[in-house]
Amino acid sequence: MSPRGCGVGVLLVGQGMPKSNGAKDLRSFVTQVMDCRQVVPAGLFGRVRNRGSLKAQARDALVPALESFWTPQGWPYDLDCMRLTQGLNGLLSESGAVVRFGMHLGDPSIADGVHKLTALGCDSLVVLPLDSHISPPFLGLVKARVRDAAEKARFHGPISFVEGYSANPLYLRALAASVLNAGFSAQRQDQMLLLYPSLCKDVLHGDEDQLRAGCARTLQAVAGLLGVEESRVEVAFYRPFGSELDWIGPFAQDVVEAHCQDGGSGGSSAGGRLFLAWPGVSVDGALHRFDLGRPIVGDSAAVEVPALGRSRANLKVLCQVIREAMERSAQGGR
DSSP states (O other), rough: OOOOSSOOEEEEEOOOOOOOSSSHHHHHHHHHHHOOOSOOOOOOHHHHHHHHHHHHHHHHHHHHHHHTBBBBBBBBBHHHHHHHHHHHHHHHHHGGGEEEEESSSSSSSSHHHHHHHTTTTOOOEEEEETTTOOHHHHHHHHHHHHHHHHHTOOOOSEEEEOOOOOOOSSHHHHHHHHHTTTTTTTTTEEEEEEEEOOHHHHHTTTTTHHHHHHHHHHHHHHHHHHTOOOOGEEEEEESOOOOTSOSSBBHHHHHHHHHHHHHOOOBBTTBBEEEEOTBBSSSSSGGEEEEEESSSTSSSEEEEOOOOOHHHHHHHHHHHHHHHHHHHHHOOOO
């Protein structure tokens, strides 16, 4: 059992990256992605005619995408998670909270994060997935892994989960401000594309309507904050691999190409530019920039809006939702 009276432990959960850019680590990471039943449901490969081809396609799509983001300092995603953790530790220290991060895939794992916070003597936990757009199946996986790790670490305090902070009005204002700071102009007829990870329909088990409804609410809010009609904001999804699988769409690559074909000089119609943003992605990663292994922007002049990362606006949002969860945790809510 953890020591008492040592404050709140905050666990940031990210997608994770390979251990290195070595061929073995890259292949191992891709295997983890394909083995994740929240991406590819159990038994699906058995219904695909050419399983070997599909797995080879996944490696061909994901490995080059990952390699393109390696730097001499390591993966930018991991470095940004560390910086975000440091920023939150500084802001939340007066609240008696300590922040660590763990990864859904890769290292440190979710279990590593829970064990570190338990060893520090935290008497309650707040868990915040950095990709707050995650689907119900993914959220269920995160909860299960955290609770399993807590049991193994003999942690018995209250655990609170922050779900969907990207619906927070403060976050939506910060997202819209980042789009405007990237040069979006309502007068120039610019358009906005909000991008989300696609999922196999078999994974959703009837939750597709709920997922799309959440995307639609974000679309409406962003359009209002940008001061444009909703018709100038679209939603699309990017796939990790497997064009023959039954992913939910429309697909990012198709939408961007359609805008280019409409004749806009900046990748959009009516002469305006097309801006791309990933709602709920707190830290820029690698895989969300690709659809079936191809860069979503491609040869277009579309403008990528960076994730909020360690910006003051994002830290403010995260601090607010963490403090709200700390209040729930103090009341014993799980």
